[in-house]
Amino acid sequence: MIYLDYAATTPMDKQALAVYQQTATNFYGNTNSLHDVGNKAKEVLDYCRTSLGTLLHTSPNEIYFTSSGTAANQLAIQTLIQANKQKGKHIITTPFEHPSISKYLDRLAEQEDYEISYLKPNEYGEIHLKDVQDTIRTDTCVVIIQHVNPEIGTIQPIEDIGAWLQTQGIRFHSDGVQAFGKILTNVKLLHVDSYAVCSHKVYGPKGTGAFFLKKNMVANNQYDVLESATIDVPSIAAFTTAASLAINASTSELDRMRNLRVFFVNELLKRKLPLQVFTSPNQLPHIIGILFDEMAGDYAMLSFNQNGVYLSTGSACTVGNQEPARTITALQVPKEKAKNYIRLSLGNATTKKDLEKTIEICENILNKWKT
Ligand SMILES: Cc1ncc(COP(=O)(O)O)c(C=O)c1O
Numbered sequence: 084m085i086y087l088d089y090a091a092t093t094p095m096d097k098q099a100l101a102v103y104q105q106t107a108t109n110f111y112g113n114t115n116s117l118h119d120v121g122n123k124a125k126e127v128l129d130y131c132r133t134s135l136g137t138l139l140h141t142s143p144n145e146i147y148f149t150s151s152g153t154a155a156n157q158l159a160i161q162t163l164i165q166a167n168k169q170k171g172k173h174i175i176t177t178p179f180e181h182p183s184i185s186k187y188l189d190r191l192a193e194q195e196d197y198e199i200s201y202l203k204p205n206e207y208g209e210i211h212l213k214d215v216q217d218t219i220r221t222d223t224c225v226v227i228i229q230h231v232n233p234e235i236g237t238i239q240p241i242e243d244i245g246a247w248l249q250t251q252g253i254r255f256h257s258d259g260v261q262a263f264g265k266i267l268t269n270v271k272l273l274h275v276d277s278y279a280v281c282s283h284k285v286y287g288p289k290g291t292g293a294f295f296l297k298k299n300m301v302a303n304n305q306y307d308v309l310e311s312a313t314i315d316v317p318s319i320a321a322f323t324t325a326a327s328l329a330i331n332a333s334t335s336e337l338d339r340m341r342n343l344r345v346f347f348v349n350e351l352l353k354r355k356l357p358l359q360v361f362t363s364p365n366q367l368p369h370i371i372g373i374l375f376d377e378m379a380g381d382y383a384m385l386s387f388n389q390n391g392v393y394l395s396t397g398s399a400c401t402v403g404n405q406e407p408a409r410t411i412t413a414l415q416v417p418k419e420k421a422k423n424y425i426r427l428s429l430g431n432a433t434t435k436k437d438l439e440k441t442i443e444i445c446e447n448i449l450n451k452w453k454t
Contacts, residue, residue, distance in 0.1 A: 085437045087394045089284075089430030090233050090261060090370055096286035096325045103288060103321035114314045124316050131316075131323040138323075138330055139278065139295050140269035147309045148293045148319050152260040152281030153183035155292040158309055159277035160187065163225045163254045166301045171222020172197045177210055177239075179410040180229055181258055188227075202228075204413055207363030208237035212244050225254045230262035230273075234410035234426055235361040236370030238266065245274025254300075260284060260292075264329035265337065265367055270295045280326075282318070286431070287325035291318040336431065337368070343429055344368040347438045354442070356449055361414075369430065374416065375423040378452050383425050386448040392441050394427045 086094075095103075110127045112120035132143040139146070149155045164174075176188060178201045191197040200218050202210050210228055219226075226248055230241050241257050248255045256277045259268050264285035270278050275295070282291035296309070329336075348360050348371070361372035375383060380396040387394055396408070407421030416424075427441070 085392045085441060087392060087427040087429060087433065087437070087441065089433075090426065090428030091395055092283045092289065093286045093430055094432075095288060095321070096328060098328060099287050099321040099325035102324045103317045106320040107317035110316055110320075114316060124314075127320055128314055128316050131319045134323045134327060135293055138268075138326055139280070140271055141295055142298075145270075145295050145298055146293055147296060148291070148314060149310075150290055150292065150312070150315075151183075152181075152258075152279055152284075152292040155279035155281065155294040156181065156183045156256075156258055156260075157187050159279055159294040159296055160184065160225065160227060160256050162296060162301055162309065163256055163277055164191075167224040167254055170224040171220070173200065173220050173223045174198070174225055174227065175200045175202065175215065175218050175223055176227040177202050177204065177229065178413040179204075179208070179232060179234070180227060181233065181260070184227060184229075184258060185409075204237075206414065207365075208232055208235050208361070208410055208414060209363065209365065210239050210244070212240065212247055215244050216247065219251065219253065223253055225256060227256045227258075229258040230268070230278075231259075231265070231367050231370075232410055233261045233370070234408045234424075235363065235372035236261075236367040237363045238262070238365040238367060240365075241273045241275065249274045261367070261370075264326055265333055265369070276300060282322035282325065285322075285326050285329040287322035288318045291315065291322045293322075332431070340368040340429055343433060343435060343438060344371060346435060347371065347427075347442065350439070350442050351445070354446055356446060358449075369428055369433075371427040371429070372411075373425050373427070374411065374420070375425070375449075378423060378449060380423050380425045382452065383423075383448060386451075387425075387441075387444060390444045390448070392444055394425055396425055 110124045112124035114125040114128050132146050136143040136146045188199050192199050202214050228239050231238050245255050254276045257275045259278045260281045262268055263280040276297045278295040280293050283289040357376035359374050384396050408424050411421040411424045
């Protein structure tokens with residue numbers, strides 16, 4: 084089997100799994116309990132908060148744990164909006180945010196009269212600072228731009244956009260779920276007010292996320308609402324372990340991924356297959372978006388599946404939704420053609436041999452499809 088869907092989710096790291104088991108066995112208390120068992124669990128939680136704060140280059144009192152990347156995005160954005168109500172009801176974002184954001188914004192527009200402006204990307208899927216500057220209004224309360232695109236891997240210039248928004252006093256949220264553990268996610272250098280991450284993209288357990296929220300964003304008495312559930316300390320301990328391992332390995336993994344991508348794309352192009360690969364100057368190499376000239380993405384995905392290769396037709400959380408990937412339509416690819424898109428996403432177990440085999444299978448699928 085060849086698993087090429089790491090941007091959807093990753094298998095759990097063995098060390099993180101061991102940490103989960105030890106924490107669940109030895110530190111099972113409720114962190115809100117005032118007895119010693121609760122206090123011991125609280126100590127582990129505090130340690131994890133400090134660790135994650137260090138990984139994001141910020142202090143523990145700016146870190147909030149959640150039950151997913153989805154919850155992290157929504158809680159962070161909701162908090163920024165609530166804190167800036169007096170500014171107005173205009174929000175700026177991209178047309179390809181993850182559904183945890185886009186659907187939330189649709190609801191704000193439909194039910195609470197917010198006005199949403201969508202920034203146009205260039206041909207590589209990049210958002211330009213100039214476009215953000217041209218779209219800002221006096222009633223803009225928040226700007227929301229993902230750090231790394233989950234469908235073609237484009238890295239957005241968050242640092243530049245954040246630095247400028249800071250000078251204007253406009254709040255800025257970035258979805259860092261696909262960036263965290265892969266590239267530098269120093270929230271101070273990114274100049275964001277909030278930043279969402281999640282565990283299951285970095286070899287941690289599913290159902291755990293976190294967000295950075297700059298201090299002084301809301302009144303002190305509102306902060307404890309952000310983490311009011313019984314906290315899943317074992318998952319958080321496993322998450323911070325996995326995240327720390329991923330970040331330690333990120334420089335060498337990035338190099339390895341670059342080499343694998345170059346090999347894969349060159350081999351594909353050599354064979355002159357009827358497809359194109361989405362390439363952009365600022366891109367995470369492990370996400371490889373492909374658009375077939377004619378073959379439908381879901382046909383390709385199922386054919387790969389029959390051959391033991393597991394990849395996707397879009398961002399994982401939109402499975403069952405037959406709509407084309409939104410990043411691809413935002414790149415001006417007609418809706419029908421955009422359905423010919425598939426995504427391969429490589430991970431720490433991917434080898435050159437896996438990719439050689441995948442290319443061979445791809446060629447066979449295309450040959451079979453033609454007949
Ligand atoms: C960019 C991005 N943001 C947010 C999420 C949601 O994370 P979670 O699955 O933890 O809710 C995903 C998941 O695919 C994602 O790719």
